[in-house]
Amino acid sequence: MPEPSVRTEGLGSLSMFTDELILARIFSRLSAKDLISSVPLVSKVFYVFSNEEFLWKSLALDRHGGDFLFQGNWKLTALTPKERQTADPNAFPTMPTRVPVQGFTSHALYYRWYLSHLPLKEFHVDHGHVPRIDIKTIDLEDFRENYDAPCKIVMLKGAMDGWKAHEHWKGEEMLKRYGDIQWKVSHKGKQKLTMNLKNYMHYAKLQSDEAPLYIFDSDFGEKAPEMLKDYTPPSLFREDMYELLEENRPNFRWVILGPERSGSPWHTDPDGTSAWNSLLSGRKRWAFYPPHIVPPGLTLHPNGRGLYTDMEAPFPVEWFYAIYPSLLPHQRPIEEAGETIFVPRGWWHIVLNLEDTVAVTQNFVGRCNVRDTLEEIATSKKRDKDFEHFVQVLTAEHPEYTQMTKHVRREREERRQEKLKEEGGADDDDDDETDLWEALRAVCAHHGMEVPQEKYQVELPSDSTNTVFMTEKAVVKFYTAEKEARESFDREVNMYSLLQGSEVKCPKLLFSGQIVEQEEGYHLTNANESIEGGLLYVVASRLLGDPVRDVWSTLQNESIERSVDFLAENLRKLHDLKRKVSDEDVEHWKKFITKRDEDLIKDHESWFITDSTVISQMRDYIDVDRQILDAPNRFQLIHSDVNDENLIGYYPGQLPEAKLDTTKRGEGYLKEVYDWQPSGLIDFGDACVGDPMYDLVALHVSLFRCDKKLLRRFLETYGVDRWPLMREPGRFSRTMMMYTLLHQCNAMATVYRWKPHLIRVTDLRELEKILWDLSV
Amino acid sequence: MASESISVTTSDDQTIQLSRKHAQMSQTINSMLEDSVGADQEAIPLPNVSSEVLKKVIDWCTHHENDPAPVEKVKKLNKKREYKAKNSTISDEWDKNFVNAELRVIVDILLAANYLDVKGLFELMCKHIANELKGKTPDQIRERFGIQDDLTEEDKAAMRKAWGATKNDS
Numbered sequence: 001m002p003e004p005s006v007r008t009e010g011l012g013s014l015s016m017f018t019d020e021l022i023l024a025r026i027f028s029r030l031s032a033k034d035l036i037s038s039v040p041l042v043s044k045v046f047y048v049f050s051n052e053e054f055l056w057k058s059l060a061l062d063r064h065g066g067d068f069l070f071q072g073n074w075k076l077t078a079l080t081p082k083e084r085q086t087a088d089p090n091a092f093p094t095m096p097t098r099v100p101v102q103g104f105t106s107h108a109l110y111y112r113w114y115l116s117h118l119p120l121k122e123f124h125v126d127h128g129h130v131p132r133i134d135i136k137t138i139d140l141e142d143f144r145e146n147y148d149a150p151c152k153i154v155m156l157k158g159a160m161d162g163w164k165a166h167e168h169w170k171g172e173e174m175l176k177r178y179g180d181i182q183w184k185v186s187h188k189g190k191q192k193l194t195m196n197l198k199n200y201m202h203y204a205k206l207q208s209d210e211a212p213l214y215i216f217d218s219d220f221g222e223k224a225p226e227m228l229k230d231y232t233p234p235s236l237f238r239e240d241m242y243e244l245l246e247e248n249r250p251n252f253r254w255v256i257l258g259p260e261r262s263g264s265p266w267h268t269d270p271d272g273t274s275a276w277n278s279l280l281s282g283r284k285r286w287a288f289y290p291p292h293i294v295p296p297g298l299t300l301h302p303n304g305r306g307l308y309t310d311m312e313a314p315f316p317v318e319w320f321y322a323i324y325p326s327l328l329p330h331q332r333p334i335e336e337a338g339e340t341i342f343v344p345r346g347w348w349h350i351v352l353n354l355e356d357t358v359a360v361t362q363n364f365v366g367r368c369n370v371r372d373t374l375e376e377i378a379t380s381k382k383r384d385k386d387f388e389h390f391v392q393v394l395t396a397e398h399p400e401y402t403q404m405t406k407h408v409r410r411e412r413e414e415r416r417q418e419k420l421k422e423e424g425g426a427d428d429d430d431d432d433e434t435d436l437w438e439a440l441r442a443v444c445a446h447h448g449m450e451v452p453q454e455k456y457q458v459e460l461p462s463d464s465t466n467t468v469f470m471t472e473k474a475v476v477k478f479y480t481a482e483k484e485a486r487e488s489f490d491r492e493v494n495m496y497s498l499l500q501g502s503e504v505k506c507p508k509l510l511f512s513g514q515i516v517e518q519e520e521g522y523h524l525t526n527a528n529e530s531i532e533g534g535l536l537y538v539v540a541s542r543l544l545g546d547p548v549r550d551v552w553s554t555l556q557n558e559s560i561e562r563s564v565d566f567l568a569e570n571l572r573k574l575h576d577l578k579r580k581v582s583d584e585d586v587e588h589w590k591k592f593i594t595k596r597d598e599d600l601i602k603d604h605e606s607w608f609i610t611d612s613t614v615i616s617q618m619r620d621y622i623d624v625d626r627q628i629l630d631a632p633n634r635f636q637l638i639h640s641d642v643n644d645e646n647l648i649g650y651y652p653g654q655l656p657e658a659k660l661d662t663t664k665r666g667e668g669y670l671k672e673v674y675d676w677q678p679s680g681l682i683d684f685g686d687a688c689v690g691d692p693m694y695d696l697v698a699l700h701v702s703l704f705r706c707d708k709k710l711l712r713r714f715l716e717t718y719g720v721d722r723w724p725l726m727r728e729p730g731r732f733s734r735t736m737m738m739y740t741l742l743h744q745c746n747a748m749a750t751v752y753r754w755k756p757h758l759i760r761v762t763d764l765r766e767l768e769k770i771l772w773d774l775s776v
Numbered sequence: 777m778a779s780e781s782i783s784v785t786t787s788d789d790q791t792i793q794l795s796r797k798h799a800q801m802s803q804t805i806n807s808m809l810e811d812s813v814g815a816d817q818e819a820i821p822l823p824n825v826s827s828e829v830l831k832k833v834i835d836w837c838t839h840h841e842n843d844p845a846p847v848e849k850v851k852k853l854n855k856k857r858e859y860k861a862k863n864s865t866i867s868d869e870w871d872k873n874f875v876n877a878e879l880r881v882i883v884d885i886l887l888a889a890n891y892l893d894v895k896g897l898f899e900l901m902c903k904h905i906a907n908e909l910k911g912k913t914p915d916q917i918r919e920r921f922g923i924q925d926d927l928t929e930e931d932k933a934a935m936r937k938a939w940g941a942t943k944n945d946s
Contacts (some may be wrong), residue, residue, distance in 0.1 A: 004924075012921035013883050014905070021890070029864040029906035036939040041914040044926050047935065058862065079939065096938030099931045554932075 006103040010045035019108035023052055030080055032059050042150040044101045046413060051075065051098075054112065057209065058189060066185055068197035070203035087202055103371075107710065114318050115210040118734040120260050120354040124283055128331035129556075132339070135159045135234060143236045148368040149755050150276070150705055151553060153288060153332060159234035159340040160278050168230045169255075169280055169358050174347070175201065183257075188315070204259040204356065211315040218251035227255070231360055234340055236274050240364040242373070244393040253362045261353040263316035265450035266295045269343065272372030273363035278340040282357030288331045290553055291346035296323050316352040328554065328674055345369040361387055367757040370394070371404060378412040399483075400611055404752075407608035411743050426467040439515050440469050440476055442522035443537060447511045449474060465750075470542060474510060475682075479536040488685045489527065489536040493674040495684040496540070498637070504573045505566075505680035507540035520690040543651025543680045548703070549674060559676040563647065564710050567699065568717035571642065573690045574681075585689035590629050592690070596742045597624045604741070609749045613762040621764050622738045627731075631691065634724070638695045640686040641745060643702035649678040693725070693735060697743045700771075712774055726774075733772035737764065740771065782809070783819040790827035791819050798837040803893035824891045829884045836885075836897050839870050843896060861899070864906040875904040879920070 008015040014022055027049055030039065035055065040047040053074045060068065060078035069085040071077045072092045077085070080093055085617065132155040147154045160166070169175055175197055182194035188211055195203075200215060207213075221228045240248045250270065256277075263284075268291070269275050277284075289295045297314050314322065324332070334354075335341050343349055345368075365373045374394075377387045391405045437455065444451045450456050452471055459470040466488070467478045477492075479485035489512075496509035514522045514534040527536055548555075548563065555563075600622065602617045639646075651674055696711070704710040715723060725732040740747045752759055761767050769776060782799040785791050800806045808820055822830065824920035866872055875882065908920055918925055927935075 007924065009924035010926055012918070012923035013879055014923075016883050016887060024901040025861045025898075026906050028861045029903065030909060034910055038914050039909065040935050041927065042917045042925075043923050046917075046923075047927070047931075062862075097934065099927075099934055202941065523840060536925070558931050589898055 006044055006101070007041060010043035010104070017702065019049075019106045023049055023055065024634050025106065027052070027055055028058065030055075032056075032063070035059075036079070041516055041758055044099075045104055046106065047099060048101055048106075048109070048641075051107065051118075052112075054210075061187065061189060061191070065200070066182070066193045067193070069199055070206050071204055089206070112210060114206050115321060116261075118261070118317060118321065120317075120352070123285065124334050126334040129328075130155055134158060135236065135340075138236075140236060144366075144368055144757050147342060147348075148236075148344070148366065150707070151291075151347065153330075153333065153347070154342045155335065156234065156236070156276075156340040156342065157338065159236075159276075159282070160231070160338060161232045163278075163280075164228075164361065165230035165280055168227075171201075172416045174358075178224055178227065181220070182254075183215045184217040184219065185213045187211075187213050200257070207259065210261065210317055212259050212262040214262040214264075215256065216258075217255050217263075218253065220255045221253060223642070228729055231278070233362055233364075234276060236342075237362070237364055237366070239289055239366045241367075241370050241394060242271075242273070242363075242400070243363040244397055245390065246480045247648070248389065252364070253360070256359045256361060257357065258353045259356050261317045261352060264350060265315055266298050266319070266348055266350045266652035268346055268348050269363050270376075271363075271365070271373075272345050272369055272376040273365055274345045274369050275343040275361055276340050277335070277343065277359055277361040279335050279337050280339050280358040280360070282353060282355040282359075283337070284335040284342065284357055284359070285320070285352045286333050286335060287320070287327055287350050287352075289348040291348070292550055293348070295348050295350070297775035317348055319350060320352050330554070332521070338381075345372045369756065369758060370401065371408070371752070371756050371759075374405060374408045375411075378408050384629040397759075400762060403608055403611050404759060410608055436469075436478055436480075439478065439517070439522060439535065439537075441513075443476055443513075443515060443526065443539065444471070444474075446522075446524045447539060449539070473542055475507065475540050476543050477538050477540070477685075485536055488528065489538070492538060492689060493527075493684050495687040497536070498577050499574075499684070502573055502577055504570050504577070505678075506570075506684070507680065507682060508541055509538060509540050511539040512536060541681060543648040545648050545679050546676075548647045548649055548676075548678070549644040551649075552703070552705070555676050556674070560710065561713065563649065563676070563678045564704070564713050564719045567647065567681075567703070568714045570681055571578075571639065571692075571695060571699075572718050572722070574639060575636045575695075578689065581635050581637070581689045586635055589635065589688060589690045592688070593742065594630060596744060597622065600742065603746075604748070607746050607749065609746065609752060611759065611762050614764055614767070617764045618741055622741060624738075624742075627735055628691070628738060628742075634691050634693070635689055636692050638688065638690045638692055639681065639684065640688060640690060640694060641683065641698050641752075642681070642695055643698040643745070646683045647678060647683055647703060648680055648682055649676050651676055690719065691739075693723070694739050696736060697739050697747050701740065701747050701750045701754070706751060706771060708774060715774075729773065729775050732774070733768050736772040784830070785819045786825055786827040786830050787823050788826050792827060792830055792834075794834055794837075797841055797935040798834055801837045801841070801894055801896075802833075803895070822892075826884070827890045829840065829881070829888045832881065833887050833888055833894060833897065834891065836874060836900075837894065839874075840896055861902060864910065866900065866903055866907070873902055875900065885937045 011017075011022070014026075015671075027035070027039075035050045037149045040050040056074035056078045060074050063078055064082060068077055068082060069087050071080050071085055072089060073095070076093050076095065086092065086095075122718060130153050135156045135158045146152065179197045182196060183200060185193040185195050185200065187193055193213070195213070195215075200213070203213065212670050217223075242252065252273070287295075289775070333341070344533045374387070376392070377383045377390065387409075391409075395402050395405055440458070441451050443449075450471070450473075457471065460468065465481045466485075469476045469478075481488070493509065493512050500509065512527055513524055514527045514529055514531060514536045516525070516534045525531065527535075552560075600618055601615060604610050604618065651671060698712050699714065700706060704714070715726065720726055723732070725735055740751070755770075758767065760768065761770065780796050781793045782792050782796055782805070784799075784805070792901050796809075799809065805820060825833070877885075882901060882904065884904070886898065888900035889901055898930065908916055912920070914925075917923065
């Protein structure tokens with residue numbers, strides 16, 4: 001038995017529970033009457049708990065709704081009838097003298113109190129990693145190219161010039177103009193709450209809540225149409241295809257008012273919309289996570305996107321207090337009064353107000369995110385109607401989106417078919433993988449490697465034609481693609497033997513062979529002869545780190561430039577590996593290209609990616625014989641799929657031997673932790689003799705996200721003289737565009753992923769210029 | 777292939793079998809199962825739960841095995857940051873009977889439901905305890921939960937006086 005204490009004696013059997021549990025799960029269900037007339041008289045601890053402000057906040061809102069004058073604290077507000085409430089702090093009812101309690105401390109109570117009083121006004125150091133630009137210095141095309149399409153956060157200055165809101169939405173003036181409106185207020189409870197501005201401002205001034213009530217009103221334009229004349233959407237954000245939905249469009253504009261510590265919890269904007277947020281007064285601290293990273297502290301709904309289920313997802317002040325230090329500097333900008341932040345589609349964000357703030361925000365669907373919107377509303381069956389309606393109005397107004405809507409619809413159908421299949425026959429589902437799991441263990445054992453015991457010890461990289469397992473130190477690849485197994489195995493093994501003596505940074509081939517399942521177990525042998533039922537495999541060393549795909553959008557310029565140079569040096573070495581190419585190799589390449597050319601129209605039509613106008617131009621545009629195959633002196637060894645999954649790298653902080661000096665502060669420390677370093681290239685299964693220019697396709701559209709600055713840098717580091725066609729810019733861009741269309745990996749889909757606005761460009765020559773002409 | 781029953785070892789070293797469906801109603805066990813896919817099915821240790829209490833938890837899960845999953849309910853709440861625990865009505869007759877147990881058992885089931893993260897059961901036990909406080913006199917509460925009266929008569933008089941004026945308003 002623990003020694004009797006004020007707590008154990010005062011809680012009895014309940015002392016088994018934490019203070020937070022007792023307060024938030026049990027006492028939260030009691031009435032005001034219980035909390036004043038019986039509970040406090042039970043014991044000292046009960047008395048202390050019965051005074052907890054958050055219990056009374058909830059009771060006050062239950063009793064008064066939004067129709068109350070805050071009486072200095074929630075308990076008084078809850079217990080004072082509306083007609084006796086006063087706005088004059090000197091006339092507030094008096095709190096009875098507290099009964100002193102000694103010998104009881106509570107971390108839970110202290111934590112709540114601390115968060116409620118945490119001063120934030122000074123919490124606004126901005127490292128300036130999010131670019132700040134004057135809206136007058138950037139035009140729409142630049143903005144799309146550099147921020148909207150690549151999903152980059154940017155802070156705009158001067159976007160609110162001439163707004164009447166600067167005067168009209170301020171203190172007394174705002175009260176005078178809009179004081180009678182019932183504003184929608186967001187809070188932690190379930191009920192809908194509205195308050196008038198006078199009562200809200202009175203509350204905001206006097207409160208000390210951990211998560212203050214927050215005006216977040218989507219109907220201000222309907223309730224007070226004159227407010228719409230107080231601001232105009234900044235010039236960069238006027239295109240909005242959701243306007244086509246007219247009165248059916250979901251909520252899209254909000255007036256936001258809130259004091260220090262108020263804010264919005266983690267969320268992504270609905271329907272793939274992007275947003276702008278203009279701050280009229282105060283200061284907001286933002287934090288961001290890229291779309292594929294769920295912010296720590298949240299759990300995503302397993303079936304849905306963008307929804308979290310964690311019922312206790314931390315509110316902003318708590319999140320910033322507890323987890324904030326794990327953010328990179330460019331993920332946590334400060335928005336100052338007079339600034340407008342651009343929030344790209346899909347990014348997770350949370351906002352914490354550091355002072356009293358007034359802001360206006362709108363979500364929109366521009367040409368860079370219309371695809372995201374379509375995909376998002378296509379995920380839910382319940383929204384099929386919305387989807388069809390939007391497709392209809394969109395394609396009526398912009399026929400150029402017809403292909404895209406077909407593509408999204410087809411993907412939706414495929415997903416649903418797959419789901420049906422899964423539900424139907426879940427049993428056969430992972431048999432394949434289970435078999436190979438045993439094969440993997442047999443291979444590891446045979447070669448004296450550590451045998452993985454549990455499945456979680458290995459990773460399975462996603463889209464790959466063959467089956468790949470990654471253990472801590474090695475990558476084991478089974479050639480499961482039936483038809484081409486032997487061919488791609490031979491190619492990869494040959495390639496490894498070429499690479500082994502080179503300086504190209506890549507994995508080392510450790511073992512190769514084939515494995516046959518026999519009655520008494522697995523039989524392993526060399527790969528020289530094809531055996532009935534034999535499965536070919538290679539084992540290569542594992543490079544340090546992970547594919548650049550997931551981190552690319554968050555890398556700093558320095559890391560990106562370093563990666564570009566790294567690619568240039570390593571690809572040049574790779575291209576040079578084979579001094580002499582055989583006629584057979586060249587024939588093989590020619591056959592490949594001819595086949596790609598034959599399938600060209602069929603493939604593009606079935607991909608539903610490129611507009612039919614563009615497809616109709618392809619035949620005349622591509623001249624394989626004269627422009628592509630007639631270049632014998634260009635043929636070299638190529639990788640043929642240098643995409644963003646095949647460049648591996650790491651943060652120095654991930655290194656096993658990394659001993660970070662956490663006492664260091666500031667940029668130097670962050671550099672050590674976050675400065676991404678490329679470690680090498682992987683996947684040589686498609687390597688062959690071909691035109692090195694073919695390698696530029698995946699490199700440019702996938703890795704460089706179609707950023708010509710990076711391509712230029714790449715070519716310069718590689719050596720411009722090594723690209724003979726660069727002397728004839730017209731031919732260079734033409735050839736590259738042809739390869740883009742011919743590429744086996746549906747490169748156009750990747751182009752539109754990073755440059756969604758290009759879907760509007762229906763002339764191939766224009767596309768060529770935008771994507772590949774290095775002089776513009 | 778995943779087997780249909782799961783073994784767990786309780787604090788008193790009993791090995792108990794429960795169906796996969798019931799095991800998955802505990803978010804804690806469910807995560808353990810997800811984390812160890814493919815691992816040999818060893819009994820999951822539950823050092824914080826006795827066999828007596830676990831059997832009660834399984835009883836409850838059996839009765840509620842066809843209830844909609846709690847996540848579905850949460851979905852409706854959408855962006856509400858904190859699910860507020862306010863209501864204390866217990867509507868299910870079976871549940872009413874279930875909570876009619878010794879306080880010691882109630883406390884243990886609540887602790888187990890919290891540890892195992894069986895949301896519906898946890899809610900039920902919290903509601904039940906709230907109901908044991910609601911509308912009761914201080915004496916009744918102290919007696920029910922074995923609480924020592926550590927307030928002086930002077931303290932109590934001050935408390936009674938404090939909110940006397942507002943008492944009737946609420």
